[in-house]
Amino acid sequence: MADKNGPSMTDAIQTPPTRQQRDQLFSEARARIDDFDFGANTSVVFDDMLDRSVPFYQEIQRMVAEVAVDFAADGTNVYDLGCSTANTIMRIGEGLPAEKNVRFVGIDSSQEMLDVAQGKLAESNFRSDYALELGDLNGPIAIENASVVLLVLTLQFVRPLYREHLIQSIYDGLEPNGCLILVEKVLGEHSTFNRLFINHYYELKKRNGYSQLEIAQKREALENVLIPYRLEENKELLRGCGFRNIDVFFKWYNFCAMVAMK
Numbered sequence: 001m002a003d004k005n006g007p008s009m010t011d012a013i014q015t016p017p018t019r020q021q022r023d024q025l026f027s028e029a030r031a032r033i034d035d036f037d038f039g040a041n042t043s044v045v046f047d048d049m050l051d052r053s054v055p056f057y058q059e060i061q062r063m064v065a066e067v068a069v070d071f072a073a074d075g076t077n078v079y080d081l082g083c084s085t086a087n088t089i090m091r092i093g094e095g096l097p098a099e100k101n102v103r104f105v106g107i108d109s110s111q112e113m114l115d116v117a118q119g120k121l122a123e124s125n126f127r128s129d130y131a132l133e134l135g136d137l138n139g140p141i142a143i144e145n146a147s148v149v150l151l152v153l154t155l156q157f158v159r160p161l162y163r164e165h166l167i168q169s170i171y172d173g174l175e176p177n178g179c180l181i182l183v184e185k186v187l188g189e190h191s192t193f194n195r196l197f198i199n200h201y202y203e204l205k206k207r208n209g210y211s212q213l214e215i216a217q218k219r220e221a222l223e224n225v226l227i228p229y230r231l232e233e234n235k236e237l238l239r240g241c242g243f244r245n246i247d248v249f250f251k252w253y254n255f256c257a258m259v260a261m262k
Helices: 046-053 057-071 087-095 111-123 160-173 191-207 212-222 231-240
Strands: 076-081 102-108 129-134 146-152 174-185 245-252 255-261
Touching (some): 057 255, 076 087, 076 160, 087 102, 087 111, 102 111, 111 129, 146 160, 160 174, 191 212, 231 255
Parallel strands (some): 102 129
16 A cells, blocks of 8 residues: 555555556467456556556546546545546646645556555645556445546446455445446447447557557457447346446447546
């Protein structure tokens, strides 16, 4: 765990250089494709990976930050679950009124991602209070006094068996009128749509400089790690945990962003 004043000796979080490298993780042919992970090799290219792999990534971040600022309440916590390199925390912080007292809590299962996040936040002189915590979203996560909880391209990596428990914990930890912002890769509602949407997504990746080999090898690496739901399945999950007001504010083929209010 790290806080705004810097990590303690027991935190084991360093402040590494924040310069990101170009994503070439899958540019060379591999004899064996291991499951995708968020370790050291991924953390140093992750920002470039997001920009080139997620359609309208910067616009999604801008919209997420706007909605989060709308709901962020004075004296509460804003949680980013699966915070990775803290892009979303930083965007929300930029839009937050200076007089609003909000504490950010970033949780991620990758120590290397948290190292990069700590470096970026320190380098930017992030003005709000924050804590970065190592945590597995497949296990118990404590959400307290929250006005906003973020799952930005995160829930799809939580094992389906544990997703309901996670969403219920979020709902229980939200203050009345607080919100969950969920950004996910989703399946099409029909197999034809799903096939077409995936094809168009791979076309986007090609336009952004990924080769056919890179696309194929990454797809294989993600096969057992990223398990998307249909949009309606995500909505049913949210409703089943108590959320009643749910709306979609972004949709591009097989990517979707929605907000659910307690």
